[in-house]
Amino acid sequence: MISNVKKSSHLVVKFGYFGLVIFVIISLLYFFKLLFAPLIASVLLTLLLDPIVKRLETAGFKRLYVILGIYVFIVIIAVGTVVFVVPKLVNEAQTFANDLPQYKTMVKKSVMEFQKAIEKKFPDIEIPDFMTAVKERIPGRGGVDIDALIGHLSSFFAILSLVVIVPIVTFFFLADGHLILKAFLRIIPNSYFEMSALLIHRVTSSLKLFIRGQMIVAAAVGVLTAIGMACIGLPYFLVIGIIAGLGNFIPYLGPIIGFIPALLVVAMQPEGLAVWPVLKIVIVFAFVQVVEGTFVSPIAVGKSVNLHPLVVIIGVTIGGQLGGVLGMLIAVPLISIVKVTFEVLYSYLKSYSII
Amino acid sequence: MKNPLWAYIFGPPKEKQSMIELLKELPVFDGFSDRELVTIERIIHQRRYNAGEMVFGEDMLGAGMYIVKEGEVAITKKIDEDKEIELALIGERNFFGEMALIDEMPRSASAKANKDTILFALCKPDLENMMERNPKVAATIITNIARLVCKRLVQANENLEVLEKKLSSKEGSSDK
Structure with a gap:
């Protein structure tokens, strides 16, 4: 009887303790929801940089110096980009803006010629006016509301989190990650200690592999596309490469992005949407996809994440609705990360007979 | 301020120092300098168990080995649905569960605290991490464990020999 009472009071204390811990965590997440995105970005960056830090540490360098060295390297790259690449991009953008009226007429001409060619081939079919249809579908001045997008991106907190919070938090995650993990494991009850230790290790290793793989594939696609576009003599090859690399984060839709x-840049060229220039970019994109699918992905990513096309489409749609273009880009990597986490979680909980 | 707030989050420095002193006395961490012991301390998890509390159960996936700092742990194995035998009693400064450090296999026996016990846990992922970051320290830990396991094996062989002698003399007397 006494032992039963003791046991139940024990349970009350136990549930009270964990209830309090969960309450504190949820409250912190709610009140500091602004910190949520920078924290996730820091975790991802930590998972990406940790293998590099570890490799250099194995070579005999002190962890702290390795991290500081990586930061110095990143700063040099960032400064170099600002000094050398940004002016080039700004220049490209300025040239593009100056040539825009000219491009408008060229695109209009290309579309009209394309319409005429189709009308000639299929005289019996009534084809609606392409230009009116395009104009009806494009809101405002040009598809994407650039002002709003810039407004979102340049909001004070976005810049603050990107420039200040993310590097600082990432630094501490890299330097003292094991201590944070140790402190976390300290509050885990004895019966779940071993399972939690293994689980955390499995999830973080899978995520490290996945993130590293995605980064390598995106970089490879970006560089190959840029080289291919430069080879066929298409202007803005650098921008197209960057877009293709970033777009690659979205499976199936990546190559289209x-x-x-x-295709737009080809349409802006004097010869317009002619067969040969279009075929050239099709060949470059097909080549990049073949190289990516045959050599890069199998080595870099393996079979870590295999999302169903339907999941990708739904994810990208929801991501687009919630966060615009950025939401679309982040949606699939985020779903993949959640998938990896749940797969590992499920297999472990099953091996511990919890589920 | 004696201890800043962060010291309580990541473990007070005093506790850290006393833990290093304790690690020095353990055969598993023999031959390490103070500096190396600081590195080892970072991957050691200190766990407290009440008398009768389970450390791990048979057939569960093992995460690593434990060293008894204080108290006593009983290693038991189920031989029937409701019958289990005690294989060993692990006292202070001794370790158990080392097989989980080598291979990710289900535990071959259960471990239960006989009295209020404090254990040092050394997890496989942490040791693997150390193999990458500090191979010399990790290799020394593994060599020390292997040496102690060998000693146990010699002891087990001797016990087996004694048992066999007893059994054969018993069989001999029953034949007569």
Whole structure:
């Protein structure tokens, strides 16, 4: 009887303790929801940089110096980008803006010629006016509301979190990550200690592999596309490469995301949407996809994440609705990360007979 | 301020120092300098168990080995649905569960605290991490564990020999 009472009071204390811990965590997340995105970005950056830090540490360098060295390297790259690449991009953008009226007429001409060619081939079919249809579908001045986008990006907190919070938090995660993990494991009850230790290790290793793989693939696609576009003599090859690399984070839709700007640039050329220039970019994109699918992805990513096309489409749609273009880009990597986490979680909980 | 707030989050420095002193006395961490012991201390998890509390159960996936700092742990194995035998009693400064450090296999026996016990846990992922970051320290830990396991094996062989002698003399007397 006494032992039963003791046991139940024990349970009350136990539930009270964990209830309090969960309450504190949820409250912190709610009140500091602004910190949520920078924290996730820091975790991802930590997972990306940790293998590099570890490798250099194995070579005999002190961890702290390695981290500081990486930061110095990143700063040099950032400064170099600002000094050398940004002016080039700004220049490209300025040239583009200056040539825009000219491009408008060229695109209009290309579309009209394309319409005429189709009308000639299929005289019996009534084809609606392409230009009116395009104009009806494009809101405002040009598809994406650039002012609003810049407004979102340049909001004070976005810049603050990007420039200040993310590097600082990432630094501490890299330097003292094991201490944070140790402190976390300290509050885990004895019966779940071993499972939690293994689980955390499994999830973080899978995520490290996944993030590293995605980064390598995106970089490879970006560089290959840029080289290919430069080889066929298409202007703005650097921008197209960057878009293709970033777009690659979205499976299935990635190649299309990179292809559209390339097609637009072709349309802006004097010869317009002619067969040969279009075929050239199709060949480059097909080549990049073959190289990516045959050599880069199998080595860099393996079979870590295999999302169903339907999941990708739904994810990208929801991501687009919630966060615009950025939401679309982040959606699939985020779903993949959640998938990896749940797969590992499920297999471990099953091996511990919890589920 | 004696201890800043962060010291309580990551473990007070005094506790850290006393833990290093304790690690020095353990055969598993033999032959390490104070500096190396600081590195080892970072991957050691100190756990407290009440008398009768389970450390790990048979057939569960093992995360690593434990060293008894204070108290006593009983290693038991189920031989029937409701019958289990005690394989060993692990006292202070001794370790158990080392097989989980080598291979990710289900535990072959259960471990339960016989009295209020404090254990040092050394997890496989942390040791693997150390193998990458500090291979010399990790290799020394593994060599020390292997040496102690060998000693146990010699002891077990001797026990087996004694048992076999007893059994054969018993069989001999029953034959007569």
